[in-house]
Amino acid sequence: MIIQQIKTFKKAVPLNKPFKTALRTVTVAEAIYVEVTLDNGMKGYGEAPPTHVVTGDSMASIQFAIEEVFAPQLIGQDLRYHDHVFKLLHKAMVRNTSAKAAVDMALYDLLGKAANMPLYQFLGGARSELKTDFTVSVNEPAEMAADAQRYVENGFDVLKIKVGIGSPEDDIRRIQAIRKVVPDDVVLRLDANQGWSAKDAVRIIGRMEDLDLGIELIEQPVPAHDIDGLAYVTNHTLTPIMADESIFSLYDARRIIEGRAADMFNIKLMKAGGIYEALKINALAQSYDMTCMVGSMIETKLGVTAAAHFAASQSNILYYDFDAPLMLKEETVDGGIVYDGSRVTFTDAPGLGIGGIKSCQH
Structure with missing residues (x-):
């Protein structure tokens, strides 16, 4: 070999x-x-x-x-x-x-x-299928509500809502508009992508809690470097807080755990440097009984297939953000994960199950 x-x-x-x-x-x-x-x-x-x-x-x-x-x-x-x-x-x-x-x-x-062996089995084989959320881009409230309604009609009952642009009141209006058009049992996750200050985050999240908007978790509310601010938000809100851009390495993860700065992690292969280091981050989280999400950047089916195999291999990874290939106008590889609405499954093909790359420019 x-x-x-x-x-x-x-x-x-x-x-x-x-x-x-x-x-x-x-x-x-x-x-x-x-x-x-x-x-x-x-x-x-x-x-x-x-x-x-x-x-x-x-x-x-x-x-x-x-x-x-x-x-x-x-x-x-x-x-x-x-x-x-x-x-x-x-x-x-x-x-x-x-x-x-x-x-x-x-x-x-x-x-x-x-x-x-399929890679998820080789790595641990915790489960053989996943359910992905679908992401609603940040726009005006009416457009976001229409997008959310369409995604629910297409079979997605977990939505990841992008916020963090404009005023805190703008973000609250966005979530209220979405809540008005989707069923109560649709799960909403918010991702601020570092868009709030710590104090604004506490104020916004507290307001959403008072309005009973049913937010499952808030992802990366503050700038990536502001670990003290992340801890402030985590310790002054009831909604679980997830760290994303704040975690690239095992050392970042350890700092956040020791500082009680977040309730959970979003592990991405592109931040960790791949599966080898992502397994270490997840093992540390698991040792503290912490649950994790695995997501992706705007990637094609190849990268997301690798992330999905990693996610399915580990028992404490319970949240999945694998909608990126569904946003693209064309497939780029043969094989890989299989989508059925929000359901993501794997073939029996060994490794990633990728048969080849379609017409790429060298």
Whole structure:
């Protein structure tokens, strides 16, 4: 199982509708795809999107890191000694987590294929199907309510609502508008994407609690670096608080746990640098009886398939945000996870179950 070749490809896919958060607006999903080939001809696949405002990675930096830094370190290595291989990957370059994640998931794809097991089973096999939420982009209240109503009609009973733009009153009006048009049993999760100050967050969340808007959790209410502010919000509200952009590494996770700064984590492969490090973060959370979400950036089906396999493998990962491929105008890979409304299932194919990449530009 000697790593023989590492190739990259570019891909760009238009979204059905612009995706707006407090951090950015996306109209096209861009990605660098990775193909890792072993000496026995077996191929593994990975993906990295350029999420400048979160990870700092760009298309050019991802491609350079993989081709000029990681490939020379990894080609010739024996994947049977995969712990050593993953350590080489992570020591080769600081940060550049999305580029690392792309190579990492391709290597795990190969490990699953070598074991002749779907990756979620190889990693632990906690469950064989998931239920994803669907994300409502931040817009004017009426547009968000119409979007929410449409997603519910399409079979989604868990909605992730983007907030954090404009005044606190704007966000409250957005949630009130959505609550008026969706059934009471539809779960609402809020994601401020760092858009509030700590004091504004406490005020907004308290107001939503008083209005009984039925919010399940609030994700990343304050700027990523403001761990004290995150703790302030967690300790002054009743609604569970989830850390997202504040957690890239195991060390970030430990700091948040020790400071009691959040109730749960959103683990993303693009922040962690792939499955190898994400497993460590989740194990730490699990040791503190903390439940986690696994989500993604605006990724295609390849990257989200890897995230879903990781999520399904671990028993304390109970929240899933895997709607990104459903926002795209076209499929980019053969195989991978299977969608049936909000239900996400896996095939019996080994590894990630990706049969190949569709017409990518080298």
